[in-house]
Amino acid sequence: MLLNRIFNDTDKKWRLIIKALETAVGKDGVVRRKEELLTYECDGLTAYRQRPAVVVLPRTTEEVAGAVKICHDYQIPWVARGAGTGLSGGALPVEDCVLIVTARMKQILDIDLENQRVTVQPGVINNWVTQAVSGAGFYYAPDPSSQIICSIGGNVAENSGGVHCLKYGVTTNHVLGLKLVIPDGSIIEVGGSIPEMPGYDLTGLFVGSEGTLGIATEITLKILKTPETICVVLADFTNVESAGQAVADIISSGVIPAGMEIMDNFCINAVEDTVKTNCYPRDAAAILLVELDGLSVEVAAYKEKVAEICRKNGSREITTANDLETRLKLWKGRKAAFAAAGNISPDYFVQDGVVPRTQLANVLEKIDQLGAEHGYRIANVFHAGDGNLHPLILYDNSIPGQWEEVEKLGGEILKLCVELGGSLSGEHGIGSDKNEYMSYMFNDIDIETMQWVKQVFNPDNLANPGKLFPTPRTCGEAANAKKIA
Amino acid sequence: MLLNRIFNDTDKKWRLIIKALETAVGKDGVVRRKEELLTYECDGLTAYRQRPAVVVLPRTTEEVAGAVKICHDYQIPWVARGAGTGLSGGALPVEDCVLIVTARMKQILDIDLENQRVTVQPGVINNWVTQAVSGAGFYYAPDPSSQIICSIGGNVAENSGGVHCLKYGVTTNHVLGLKLVIPDGSIIEVGGSIPEMPGYDLTGLFVGSEGTLGIATEITLKILKTPETICVVLADFTNVESAGQAVADIISSGVIPAGMEIMDNFCINAVEDTVKTNCYPRDAAAILLVELDGLSVEVAAYKEKVAEICRKNGSREITTANDLETRLKLWKGRKAAFAAAGNISPDYFVQDGVVPRTQLANVLEKIDQLGAEHGYRIANVFHAGDGNLHPLILYDNSIPGQWEEVEKLGGEILKLCVELGGSLSGEHGIGSDKNEYMSYMFNDIDIETMQWVKQVFNPDNLANPGKLFPTPRTCGEAANAKKIA
Numbered sequence: 001m002l003l004n005r006i007f008n009d010t011d012k013k014w015r016l017i018i019k020a021l022e023t024a025v026g027k028d029g030v031v032r033r034k035e036e037l038l039t040y041e042c043d044g045l046t047a048y049r050q051r052p053a054v055v056v057l058p059r060t061t062e063e064v065a066g067a068v069k070i071c072h073d074y075q076i077p078w079v080a081r082g083a084g085t086g087l088s089g090g091a092l093p094v095e096d097c098v099l100i101v102t103a104r105m106k107q108i109l110d111i112d113l114e115n116q117r118v119t120v121q122p123g124v125i126n127n128w129v130t131q132a133v134s135g136a137g138f139y140y141a142p143d144p145s146s147q148i149i150c151s152i153g154g155n156v157a158e159n160s161g162g163v164h165c166l167k168y169g170v171t172t173n174h175v176l177g178l179k180l181v182i183p184d185g186s187i188i189e190v191g192g193s194i195p196e197m198p199g200y201d202l203t204g205l206f207v208g209s210e211g212t213l214g215i216a217t218e219i220t221l222k223i224l225k226t227p228e229t230i231c232v233v234l235a236d237f238t239n240v241e242s243a244g245q246a247v248a249d250i251i252s253s254g255v256i257p258a259g260m261e262i263m264d265n266f267c268i269n270a271v272e273d274t275v276k277t278n279c280y281p282r283d284a285a286a287i288l289l290v291e292l293d294g295l296s297v298e299v300a301a302y303k304e305k306v307a308e309i310c311r312k313n314g315s316r317e318i319t320t321a322n323d324l325e326t327r328l329k330l331w332k333g334r335k336a337a338f339a340a341a342g343n344i345s346p347d348y349f350v351q352d353g354v355v356p357r358t359q360l361a362n363v364l365e366k367i368d369q370l371g372a373e374h375g376y377r378i379a380n381v382f383h384a385g386d387g388n389l390h391p392l393i394l395y396d397n398s399i400p401g402q403w404e405e406v407e408k409l410g411g412e413i414l415k416l417c418v419e420l421g422g423s424l425s426g427e428h429g430i431g432s433d434k435n436e437y438m439s440y441m442f443n444d445i446d447i448e449t450m451q452w453v454k455q456v457f458n459p460d461n462l463a464n465p466g467k468l469f470p471t472p473r474t475c476g477e478a479a480n481a482k483k484i485a
Numbered sequence: 486m487l488l489n490r491i492f493n494d495t496d497k498k499w500r501l502i503i504k505a506l507e508t509a510v511g512k513d514g515v516v517r518r519k520e521e522l523l524t525y526e527c528d529g530l531t532a533y534r535q536r537p538a539v540v541v542l543p544r545t546t547e548e549v550a551g552a553v554k555i556c557h558d559y560q561i562p563w564v565a566r567g568a569g570t571g572l573s574g575g576a577l578p579v580e581d582c583v584l585i586v587t588a589r590m591k592q593i594l595d596i597d598l599e600n601q602r603v604t605v606q607p608g609v610i611n612n613w614v615t616q617a618v619s620g621a622g623f624y625y626a627p628d629p630s631s632q633i634i635c636s637i638g639g640n641v642a643e644n645s646g647g648v649h650c651l652k653y654g655v656t657t658n659h660v661l662g663l664k665l666v667i668p669d670g671s672i673i674e675v676g677g678s679i680p681e682m683p684g685y686d687l688t689g690l691f692v693g694s695e696g697t698l699g700i701a702t703e704i705t706l707k708i709l710k711t712p713e714t715i716c717v718v719l720a721d722f723t724n725v726e727s728a729g730q731a732v733a734d735i736i737s738s739g740v741i742p743a744g745m746e747i748m749d750n751f752c753i754n755a756v757e758d759t760v761k762t763n764c765y766p767r768d769a770a771a772i773l774l775v776e777l778d779g780l781s782v783e784v785a786a787y788k789e790k791v792a793e794i795c796r797k798n799g800s801r802e803i804t805t806a807n808d809l810e811t812r813l814k815l816w817k818g819r820k821a822a823f824a825a826a827g828n829i830s831p832d833y834f835v836q837d838g839v840v841p842r843t844q845l846a847n848v849l850e851k852i853d854q855l856g857a858e859h860g861y862r863i864a865n866v867f868h869a870g871d872g873n874l875h876p877l878i879l880y881d882n883s884i885p886g887q888w889e890e891v892e893k894l895g896g897e898i899l900k901l902c903v904e905l906g907g908s909l910s911g912e913h914g915i916g917s918d919k920n921e922y923m924s925y926m927f928n929d930i931d932i933e934t935m936q937w938v939k940q941v942f943n944p945d946n947l948a949n950p951g952k953l954f955p956t957p958r959t960c961g962e963a964a965n966a967k968k969i970a
Contacts, residue, residue, distance in 0.1 A: 188934055199932075201690055204690065449667075457937075
């Protein structure tokens with residue numbers, strides 16, 4: 001029933017929509033006042049802003065389904081939003097949309113330690129999962145920098161990564177099953193509570209689909225046993241290339257660290273100015289942080305190996321930490337790197353690209369050149385083991401034209417990553433920030449194929465329109481395109 | 486162009502199809518003689534047989550695309566077949582079909598050791614990948630029992646597992662990218678050569694889709710570093726339940742073995758009669774084989790832990806092997822278990838089901854009861870760490886009615902697995918063997934959703950019709966079903 005056809009009067013239509021939404025999620029679950037909507041105008045990609053028409057705060061799968069069904073009936077676009085910490089604008093509202101916010105869906109629904117799985121609502125904060133099971137000796141591996149504030153629903157939508165994803169894989173490797181509301185308001189379940197599921201892997205398809213196929217309302221996650229020992233190795237280098245080479249050498253030696261991160265001199269000084277770890281040598285060109293986990297004997301052996309490789313690559317000083325307090329101190333600066341950049345520069349833009357590990361030294365040099373050409377300082381902090389870069393472009397948004405230039409520079413960095421055999425995104429997603437770059441990586445048929453799949457779930461393009469794909473297609477367009485292809 | 490509409494004369498139509506296929510793949514690539522077609526009448530599920538109309542043996546992606554395009558133009562069903570070792574009838578021909586066999590697509594196209602990836606044609610044998618890179622210290626992890634004869638294309642279609650998948654994951658965790666021919670004859674590429682790819686995970690969607698979405702013609706695989714040390718622990722038990730408990734205890738102790746397998750008394754005696762390992766105590770109710778890999782210090786520590794857990798669970802004797810020769814000897818019986826069953830019984834049927842690890846002891850007891858009720862001996866050999874069972878039902882195909890009874894018993898075992906929170910298949914796939922059981926695990930909407938996705942790639946249901954889903958749908962039916970839902 002496409003009710004919008006019968007309305008000429010937009011206000012009247014919206015009054016009916018609001019009323020229906022209030023029935024679906026309760027009066028206290030509908031936010032309409034302009035000043036209250038301000039919070040929801042952007043996510044972590046603050047350069048883009050758009051006020052939604054209305055925000056709804058459902059509590060259950062059924063309430064989400066109710067809200068989505070109303071959007072379907074009135075053919076109103078809707079966008080799902082978790083904690084709003086995403087960095088690619090995946091949760092950016094679109095004009096006249098209903099924003100479905102999971103802030104009241106914060107229940108851990110089931111903990112099954114014997115089978116190592118936890119089922120949560122999408123609004124549950126990433127870190128809460130580990131907190132809920134750590135007493136019993138388990139943890140949830142994917143750990144975005146924002147893990148104390150970002151939500152699992154958003155992690156699923158963007159297929160989030162984190163420091164520990166080098167060894168343990170990104171979100172998709174840790175999601176066993178999902179309950180979903182698809183854009184016609186139906187509730188479906190994909191995957192299950194064990195990894196071996198026959199049929200098409202719709203769970204894998206949904207994870208990372210950035211809200212364009214539906215919204216997850218229950219998520220079953222795999223949890224891992226807490227390792228016996230964790231050790232952090234900090235090595236400093238007099239040039240970034242040597243740090244990059246050490247990373248490549250560590251991996252090819254057969255060691256798989258839990259995480260392996262590089263920060264350049266600018267970041268080192270920015271974090272030392274801000275959070276004062278007093279651990280990072282300010283004159284180092286780069287520091288490498290390596291986290292090792294496992295049995296004590298294993299970690300001890302790997303620690304030796306890592307230290308030896310770092311020394312061979314010219315590291316001046318190597319610090320190791322086994323106890324929790326010192327480890328946290330060594331990580332503190334890395335975790336605060338983005339915030340520190342924000343303290344040093346009026347504004348910064350975090351890019352997220354990937355290169356094959358073997359291209360690390362090469363890409364860093366070229367990013368430096370690109371920055372110089374455009375006249376912007378670029379700081380580097382990145383998941384070195386995965387080849388996942390996070391160049392921070394520093395700029396001043398109050399100077400007219402700078403944002404546009406920075407955006408262009410960011411695009412050139414991504415183009416470079418793809419040219420070197422890499423990818424447009426390691427963990428932040430495409431969202432509204434990078435959809436125009438998808439053609440760097442995919443040809444028309446590739447993108448067309450993804451859009452055919454999108455049509456299955458989201459034929460009217462109501463769920464998160466304008467995201468992920470460069471040119472959204474309506475159902476008819478896709479059908480025609482398919483015929484022509 | 487749907488040419489079949491203009492033909493009333495079937496023979497004439499087939500003459501034209503054959504001629505077109507000969508042009509597409511060469512005269513020597515088309516097999517038509519009845520006696521030559523015999524080989525292709527079944528795969529590893531020998532109970533079902535169907536002669537294809539014609540077999541084609543393409544050499545390249547383009548030749549595959551040519552053959553598929555001809556099937557599309559004439560609206561002829563087609564089935565892809567690798568080495569034909571699959572156990573669920575996934576490569577079973579359908580009536581009047583073109584069987585596309587990858588036996589001449591056996592090239593390793595690219596080896597990139599630095600980035601740990603290998604690109605192969607689908608006919609490459611699983612074991613060849615490891616052979617190609619082992620000299621440089623790498624290997625390909627998924628290792629089905631049939632690894633010396635099964636092909637990577639078939640592994641991708643069925644998402645094959647193996648002994649080492651406990652620690653390293655099944656095929657889908659090792660496929661980075663695919664070149665595909667989809668049922669309209671188009672060539673598309675999904676995924677890539679690095680793990681971090683934005684957009685929908687179509688690679689994951691395709692792996693395990695059992696030939697219903699298209700055929701993979703180039704496959705990029707992840708390879709791993711060969712571990713420093715490998716050790717096999719063999720423990721015997723006086724009852725199967727204790728062996729099952731030992732498995733659960735090993736996993737919850739935090740040890741992740743590379744593989745963990747149980748064989749029951751019947752299997753032990755069958756393999757000792759056949760391959761004579763002289764390692765497996767004939768009076769044991771069950772043996773547990775645990776493979777540990779990693780650094781020497783790590784393996785040594787885990788070996789102690791595993792032995793201690795086995796002893797605590799009543800193991801009488803524990804043998805360990807570090808050198809290659811003894812390790813192979815310990816594994817030999819396990820690898821030969823299916824063949825040994827074939828020597829003991831005129832026929833056997835291998836079932837493939839999964840239960841949560843915590844249900845192992847329970848399910849084994851119930852399977853035993855089911856066997857007794859139906860009057861069949863059921864031998865058990867299984868990937869215990871994953872809860873992936875392979876009950877072997879022993880029967881005699883020459884006795885009328887036995888196969889039908891065995892099939893029914895196999896279905897009851899699967900129903901039991903699903904009731905205990907498990908799955909219809911751990912690694913063999915659904916194929917033509919289990920599609921009628923899909924409703925045990927999925928409701929109508931779940932199956933409908935998968936079929937909508939199928940429609941995107943395979944709208945005319947020409948690629949492997951009748952497989953995977955209980956009731957295939959035409960495009961129109963699916964469209965109507967969707968409207969009604």
